[in-house]
Amino acid sequence: MSLIGSDRVRAVVGLGATGLSCVRFLASKGIEFYVVDSRDNPPGLEQAKEYCPEARIFAGDLNILETLGVTELFVSPGIPLSTPVLSRLAEQGVAMRGDIDLFCDYVDAPFVAITGSNAKSTVTTLVALLLQACGKKAKAGGNLGLPALDLLEANTDFYVLELSSFQLETTPALKADLACLLNVSEDHMDRYKDLYEYQRVKQRVYRGCKAAVCNKQDILTAPLLPEGVPVRAFTTKSPDLKEFGLLKDSEGSWLCRGVERLYHTSDIALKGAHNYANILASLAMLELLGVDVKSAGVAQVLKTFCGLPHRCQTVRVHDKVTYVNDSKGTNVGATLAALQGLGTSNRKNILLIAGGEGKGADFKALAKPVADFVRVVYLFGKDAARIADVVPKGTEVKLLESLDQIVSSVDQDGQEGDIVLFSPACASLDMYKNYEARGDHFAQLVNALLVNKL
Incomplete structure (x- = not known):
């Protein structure tokens, strides 16, 4: 289906990787569009200027959309359709589309x-x-x-x-x-x-x-x-x-x-x-x-195929303790899957590291697998206390300030045959740029344990 049509007024809403891909693609098809972002200096702004005239780029306020006569928006995934200006435009019949559409x-x-x-x-x-x-x-x-x-x-x-x-x-x-x-x-x-x-x-x-x-x-x-x-x-x-x-x-x-x-x-x-x-x-x-x-x-x-980085990835085995990086475990379901996948019946040999920005999640579902498989839970970050509230009695909980402190504590607590599972059940943005940076930090700390003991 061709998008070329003089009766349509289009805008890409939100830059970043996805928004910029829309910019490049629309430009490659010879289609005119605006670029609008709520941030004053969004990622991809300079690249966007290579494909869209600067006079058609607006940064700092999404409300400008209401003055452009738009009929069709390509909205980046990170921007909720419940954003007030988008809700108003949708009610007026403006099409809300995305890169996949x-x-x-x-x-x-x-x-x-x-x-x-x-x-x-x-x-x-x-x-x-x-x-x-x-x-x-x-x-x-x-x-x-x-x-x-x-x-x-x-x-x-x-x-x-x-x-x-x-x-x-x-x-x-x-x-x-x-x-x-x-x-x-x-x-x-x-x-x-x-x-x-x-x-x-x-x-x-x-x-x-x-x-x-x-x-x-x-x-x-x-x-x-x-x-x-x-x-x-x-x-x-x-x-x-x-x-x-x-x-x-x-x-x-x-x-x-x-x-x-x-x-x-x-x-x-x-x-x-x-x-x-x-x-x-x-x-x-x-x-x-x-x-x-x-x-x-x-x-x-x-x-x-051994899987992707930060997804139940074995970092190393140190002093017969296996360290697993599951930093991509950014929600409760991911951590449940990791615990159930690595846990062994009648053996509480997992040391679980969790915490971060919980995104409004209910952590109660963690209680049973923690009771079944986990000996110690180490918590840090914004929602550490909320996770601590659901840890069942009989499982030790340690609330610490940083991942550095946690890895040091785990090193003291680990026993032969243990699995140290870093599966936060939370997003990383309260302390890290993204889950990759968080996982890399964990891996660096674990690898440093070996260096420090040489």
Whole structure:
């Protein structure tokens, strides 16, 4: 669909990586637009001036939009549609769109849309790698890596997009060739009034899709689709016919399709139930895309793919204590998955480090896995006290001022066979630029332990 039309007045609202990708793309199509940002000096401002006349760029106040006669806005994901000026313009009939909606106008190859509260980056990356290993030209991006519009290129076989709830808000009709909702748990409760409003936004990934994959163990991911749309489910329990799941026998645990054994878990680099769920979801998607899930290329990727940085990533084993960096655990659901994936029944050998900006989340769900698997909880950051309130009696809690202090304390407390899990269950912005900086700091502190003891 061409966007060129003299009756439309467009503006890109909010710069940064996504907004700038919209700027570049619209300019490449010869389409006129404004750029408006609430910040006086937003990231990407100088680059935007290379594509948009400076007289059409307004920084410092979004209310200028009401004077420009706009009919169509491309709103960056970080800006809520509830922002007063956007609400007023929407009531007047101004279209609220986003980069993914614009991507859908121009994409000419099949695309996979993946969302969820957790694991979407890992699964998006894995699906792209598996397709590539099977000889397909697949490109991954969206909320991960390159913005979706920067991926568009001739002769691409598949696009694999990670989508956030924020991106789905401005995508009314995605129409993905394959859509997957991995899981739903509380996140961004500072933006949504409750879990169910958040879930409704996540469910938008299924709108108009040609096929779907959902999580059998999470009813909130179940799609409501017309009869005839193929759906595959995955589970970490025994699968039914056509489902992907785990089976155990005298030889150990297997990733299966129905009763068909596909891969023994000993032949897979990723470990833990949460990671097996990610692989099973990926295999279900491959099947719906018509790719042989038992091919040599798939087997090789599963044998070598160790996951992404800051996602249950082993930093090192020091004094027979394993240090795991899960700084991407920015919500309660992520930390639950890490605890359940790494925890061992009847053995409280996890030392959990958590805390940060809780985004309005309810931490009560952490109580049971903490009681089951955790010996000591170390807390820091803005919402440390709120997390402490839900830690069950019998589990030691230490509230400290900094990650430096925590790693020092953990070094004194750790015993042979322990797992030190840095999975904050919170965002990082109260103390760090982003979760990557937070995770890097943890890794530096852990590596310094070894240096200091040499």
